[in-house]
Amino acid sequence: MEEYLNQLNENQREAVMFCEGASLVVAGAGSGKTRVLTYKIAWLLQQGLPPQSILALTFTNKAAREMKERIAAITGEQVARRLWMGTFHSIFSRILRYEAEYIGYPSNFTIYDASDSKSLLKAIIKEMQLDDKVYRPGMVQSRISNAKNALITWKAYEQNKELVESDINAKIPLLREIYKRYQSRCQQSGAMDFDDLLLQTNILFRDHPAILEKYRRHFQYVLVDEYQDTNFAQHLIVQRLCEEHGRICVVGDDAQSIYSFRGANIDNILQFKNIYQGCRIFKLERNYRSTQNIVNAANSLIDKNKEQIRKTVYSENEEGNKVAVIASYSDYEEAYAVAARISEMRMNGPKYDYADFAILYRTNAQSRILEEALRKRNIPYKIYGGLSFYQRKEIKDVISYFRLIINPHDEEALKRVINYPTRGIGDTTVNKLVAAASQHNVSMWTVLQAPLEYTVSINSGTSNKLTAFRELIEGFIEQDKTLSAEDMAALVVKQSGIINNLLQDRSVEGVSKTENVQELLKGVAEYCEIRKEEGAEQVTLAGFLAEVALLTDQDNDKEEQANKVTMMTVHAAKGLEFRNVFVVGLEEDLFPSQLSKDNPRAVEEERRLFYVAITRAEQNCILTYAKSRYRNGQSSICSPSRFLKDIDGRYLDIPSSSVNSFDIFASMRDKYQQHPAFTSPFQQPQPSHLTKIESATISTSSVANIDLPGLVVGAKVRHDRFGEGEVMAIEGTGGNAKASVDFVHFGQKQLLLKFAKLTVL
DNA sequence: CAAAATGTGGTTTTT
DNA sequence: CCACATTTTG
Numbered sequence: 001m002e003e004y005l006n007q008l009n010e011n012q013r014e015a016v017m018f019c020e021g022a023s024l025v026v027a028g029a030g031s032g033k034t035r036v037l038t039y040k041i042a043w044l045l046q047q048g049l050p051p052q053s054i055l056a057l058t059f060t061n062k063a064a065r066e067m068k069e070r071i072a073a074i075t076g077e078q079v080a081r082r083l084w085m086g087t088f089h090s091i092f093s094r095i096l097r098y099e100a101e102y103i104g105y106p107s108n109f110t111i112y113d114a115s116d117s118k119s120l121l122k123a124i125i126k127e128m129q130l131d132d133k134v135y136r137p138g139m140v141q142s143r144i145s146n147a148k149n150a151l152i153t154w155k156a157y158e159q160n161k162e163l164v165e166s167d168i169n170a171k172i173p174l175l176r177e178i179y180k181r182y183q184s185r186c187q188q189s190g191a192m193d194f195d196d197l198l199l200q201t202n203i204l205f206r207d208h209p210a211i212l213e214k215y216r217r218h219f220q221y222v223l224v225d226e227y228q229d230t231n232f233a234q235h236l237i238v239q240r241l242c243e244e245h246g247r248i249c250v251v252g253d254d255a256q257s258i259y260s261f262r263g264a265n266i267d268n269i270l271q272f273k274n275i276y277q278g279c280r281i282f283k284l285e286r287n288y289r290s291t292q293n294i295v296n297a298a299n300s301l302i303d304k305n306k307e308q309i310r311k312t313v314y315s316e317n318e319e320g321n322k323v324a325v326i327a328s329y330s331d332y333e334e335a336y337a338v339a340a341r342i343s344e345m346r347m348n349g350p351k352y353d354y355a356d357f358a359i360l361y362r363t364n365a366q367s368r369i370l371e372e373a374l375r376k377r378n379i380p381y382k383i384y385g386g387l388s389f390y391q392r393k394e395i396k397d398v399i400s401y402f403r404l405i406i407n408p409h410d411e412e413a414l415k416r417v418i419n420y421p422t423r424g425i426g427d428t429t430v431n432k433l434v435a436a437a438s439q440h441n442v443s444m445w446t447v448l449q450a451p452l453e454y455t456v457s458i459n460s461g462t463s464n465k466l467t468a469f470r471e472l473i474e475g476f477i478e479q480d481k482t483l484s485a486e487d488m489a490a491l492v493v494k495q496s497g498i499i500n501n502l503l504q505d506r507s508v509e510g511v512s513k514t515e516n517v518q519e520l521l522k523g524v525a526e527y528c529e530i531r532k533e534e535g536a537e538q539v540t541l542a543g544f545l546a547e548v549a550l551l552t553d554q555d556n557d558k559e560e561q562a563n564k565v566t567m568m569t570v571h572a573a574k575g576l577e578f579r580n581v582f583v584v585g586l587e588e589d590l591f592p593s594q595l596s597k598d599n600p601r602a603v604e605e606e607r608r609l610f611y612v613a614i615t616r617a618e619q620n621c622i623l624t625y626a627k628s629r630y631r632n633g634q635s636s637i638c639s640p641s642r643f644l645k646d647i648d649g650r651y652l653d654i655p656s657s658s659v660n661s662f663d664i665f666a667s668m669r670d671k672y673q674q675h676p677a678f679t680s681p682f683q684q685p686q687p688s689h690l691t692k693i694e695s696a697t698i699s700t701s702s703v704a705n706i707d708l709p710g711l712v713v714g715a716k717v718r719h720d721r722f723g724e725g726e727v728m729a730i731e732g733t734g735g736n737a738k739a740s741v742d743f744v745h746f747g748q749k750q751l752l753l754k755f756a757k758l759t760v761l
Numbered sequence: 762c763a764a765a766a767t768g769t770g771g772t773t774t775t776t
Numbered sequence: 777c778c779a780c781a782t783t784t785t786g
Binding site for chain 2: 059060061087088089090113114194195197198258259261262362363364365385419422424425426427428550569570571572590593594595596606609631632
């Protein structure tokens with residue numbers, strides 16, 4: 001242990017060794033936060049605390065997994081395994097399953113993911129015959145989520161004058177009714193959404209002091225990572241567990257708080273010292289990750305935020321390169337410029353692997369064009385985020401069968417598979433079932449068991465089909481009592497007819513779906529194997545399901561180890577680091593998002609997000625923006641992000657050739673307007689006007705046509721996809737006239753003048 | 762009742 | 777441009 005302590009600087013060591021009471025570690029970007037947490041846990045263990053009495057809460061599964069591995073390396077696997085380490089959601093879902101009887105849920109409750117809740121909300125809005133443009137499901141969902149994160153149950157919501165008034169003013173008076181029905185349907189289905197996991201934990205602790213006491217005694221020491229991103233529900237759970245013994249250590253950085261849209265409350269970290277008397281505060285300000293230029297650039301940026309804990313993050317690494325800025329004419333060119341830069345950096349200078357590069361963007365939608373550019377240059381890449389494996393249709397379908405077997409009252413799962421594969425139970429029948437269920441206040445499954453008792457009017461044909469489906473599921477439930485998860489999964493896929501159904505689809509997508517389902521089966525088998533190695537006797541489907549429900553970033557080792565460029569959103573990059581980082585799409589209305597621009601607090605959060613992006617870089621940070629970008633199918637003009645001018649110019653490297661370095665923001669606007677390339681295609685001169693070209697050859701260097709005077713060999717031109725280039729040759733006549741242009745980022749291209757929208761510079 | 766065709770509308774970020 | 781919803785057709 002001595003040896004480990006010596007690897008820490010003084011501040012870090014103090015933070016690790018202080019265990020007397022509450023402590024707050026304010027950890028600047030790259031300041032060795034994870035190292036402090038892992039060594040602190042190792043230290044606690046060495047002090048004699050048993051591993052099962054330590055609770056360590058992280059924000060992502062990945063963070064938990066990594067920390068566990070690092071601790072295992074110090075203490076050995078046996079000890080590390082017994083720690084309570086995981087996300088808030090996974091840890092407290094475990095506790096809730098164990099204590100389910102106290103809160104009126106079955107211990108095999110289903111966890112609804114965001115799309116399950118949304119689909120239930122849609123159904124409820126429809127049943128209430130409300131306009132889904134007034135009660136937009138997404139909006140309703142986020143309001144309910146916010147309420148839950150603030151620990152406002154549907155009952156409290158209903159009784160809260162302020163909320164009810166505000167809904168009336170917002171012309172959505174029935175929101176409370178939707179909330180109420182939604183909650184009752186969840187309960188009826190034995191299901192919790194993500195927010196319920198935290199809300200119900202709070203209710204459990206609030207209403208059952210003896211249980212709270214049990215966990216207070218159990219968890220002798222509590223650590224929380226990324227405390228700046230906790231919401232009120234999470235904050236209160238932690239407070240309840242710790243307020244007596246005060247053995248708590250939270251780690252965070254207010255400058256990296258980027259989840260307020262999900263209810264994260266920055267006050268949690270700001271108020272921490274007031275809640276825990278005698279709390280010690282440790283500041284980690286030395287950045288070990290990045291060069292001085294990167295740290296200074298990031299500091300100068302975040303300095304523009306009003307609300308923050310002032311601290312001085314500094315680097316003693318080398319000065320390094322300045323933060324580069326690349327301007328492009330289009331998103332297309334931007335992507336190519338990034339790809340070209342990666343190739344170039346790999347050729348020259350230090351030896352970089354592909355894995356040393358990351359491309360970060362604000363929205364997932366931006367990945368497509370980057371992907372294309374990298375593929376064309378044969379640069380291997382991997383994309384994080386987007387639709388995860390478990391969100392794919394075919395996977396959700398199979399999982400829905402699993403869910404139904406474990407908990408047949410799960411309405412969303414039932415609705416999903418009652419007619420998949422198609423067995424002649426259509427919308428009309430399903431609607432009748434739903435109506436009967438809600439009328440009698442029972443679950444759909446209950447209705448299905450005795451349709452006649454619940455006055456469902458159906459003909460005998462439909463009745464037979466329903467019975468067949470019911471018996472299929474009942475048969476599965478019976479089998480599940482004896483079979484392992486692995487065998488059960490295989491059985492379901494086969495007997496439900498899913499696999500046959502998929503095999504009939506010979507299209508590319510169909511084949512890929514089949515492969516995905518097989519991948520899932522493999523995953524179940526792997527899960528069984530691991531659990532058996534750990535000594536479990538019978539590995540159940542329920543166990544598999546409980547784990548899988550909270551899995552999101554599950555990209556496994558085989559991809560991680562491959563040497564590939566990483567692409568992800570800035571949010572997903574939090575906590576990671578790369579030698580070289582590209583942050584792309586630095587334009588107004590994109591980064592910061594248009595939804596944030598009118599709200600100063602939201603803009604500050606976007607600025608923190610940008611801060612997070614920059615501070616991921618160890619050696620080189622490259623910022624790019626485009627002057628036009630495809631948006632909803634058509635290109636639109638963009639101006640550079642306000643954040644670019646927030647960075648002190650001393651740390652920036654702005655090429656003077658492309659942009660007037662003093663005024664990068666307003667200067668380009670005039671230029672755009674001069675160039676037809678950036679106006680709507682319908683305002684373009686028609687092709688027939690463009691193509692009156694006399695015989696033009698390389699030698700003649702004649703003017704190509706009257707509409708584009710100056711289009712001669714040697715002229716500088718601009719293309720709205722390829723950017724700037726030089727005309728190398730012009731040949732052909734009339735509609736076949738074409739120019740050979742050497743573009744800065746794309747090399748030589750032959751362009752048919754009939755189609756190419758060229759502008760002479 | 763299911764598959765195909767045609768509208769429509771809409772975009773942050775995620776446990 | 778693309779995912780989703782509704783309408784049309786078989």
